[in-house]
Amino acid sequence: MDATPLKAWRRAERERLVAARLALAPAVLDTWRRRIDGFLERSFPGLARCRLAFCWPIKGEYDARHLARTLRSRGALTALPVVVAPKTPLVFREWHPGIELAKGALDIPYPANSQELTPEAVLLPMNGWDAQGYRLGYGAGFFDRTLASLARKPITIGISYELARIPSIHPQSWDLPMDYVVTERGVYRRDPEGLAYLGEPDQGSGMLASPVCYADEDYFGGRK
Numbered sequence: 001m002d003a004t005p006l007k008a009w010r011r012a013e014r015e016r017l018v019a020a021r022l023a024l025a026p027a028v029l030d031t032w033r034r035r036i037d038g039f040l041e042r043s044f045p046g047l048a049r050c051r052l053a054f055c056w057p058i059k060g061e062y063d064a065r066h067l068a069r070t071l072r073s074r075g076a077l078t079a080l081p082v083v084v085a086p087k088t089p090l091v092f093r094e095w096h097p098g099i100e101l102a103k104g105a106l107d108i109p110y111p112a113n114s115q116e117l118t119p120e121a122v123l124l125p126m127n128g129w130d131a132q133g134y135r136l137g138y139g140a141g142f143f144d145r146t147l148a149s150l151a152r153k154p155i156t157i158g159i160s161y162e163l164a165r166i167p168s169i170h171p172q173s174w175d176l177p178m179d180y181v182v183t184e185r186g187v188y189r190r191d192p193e194g195l196a197y198l199g200e201p202d203q204g205s206g207m208l209a210s211p212v213c214y215a216d217e218d219y220f221g222g223r224k
């Protein structure tokens with residue numbers, strides 16, 4: 001797909017998917033949020049020992065603030081992205097309640113003066129996602145640009161809902177796939193041939209229906 005038609009198609013898909021998400025009842029979103037929280041806690045225990053970036057939720061996105069609070073109580077450092085300038089990589093600043101917030105684009109809060117850090121993992125909301133693990137964002141390219149600029153790419157966990165799955169976002173050279181995708185259904189891992197559904201982690205053991213070796217120590221080796 002050529003650049004101009006692709007841009008128009010992505011804009012239309014984004015609007016359609018955001019509208020579908022906003023049409024969901026708050027109780028449904030809260031139920032899905034709790035399920036996703038549980039999947040992340042049980043499937044990625046290393047999140048509690050790392051520098052974790054997440055996004056302030058807008059327009060019915062998954063609200064990671066609840067999970068972030070839990071992970072901080074276990075030792076994680078949590079951060080929010082900050083837009084420094086158009087078409088430049090984001091920076092990440094530590095955030096927890098008590099750190100001053102300012103309002104940025106789309107009235108999204110960001111930490112005003114806290115220390116910058118390099119995340120080891122990122123929970124990244126997705127307006128849409130496809131079978132190869134590519135993300136449909138808001139069109140500015142901030143996260144692709146940022147992830148490509150980091151010396152060591154953090155593990156990226158895309159968070160979305162099953163209703164946002166589409167056949168393909170028609171990825172371009174600058175689009176970066178997620179390492180994992182988590183929805184209210186369960187956990188997906190990106191393999192060379194595309195996303196593999198690993199199932200729903202068992203509440204007792206934390207194991208998934210499909211065999212998987214999570215790179216807990218390699219990806220979440222803790223703060224160095």
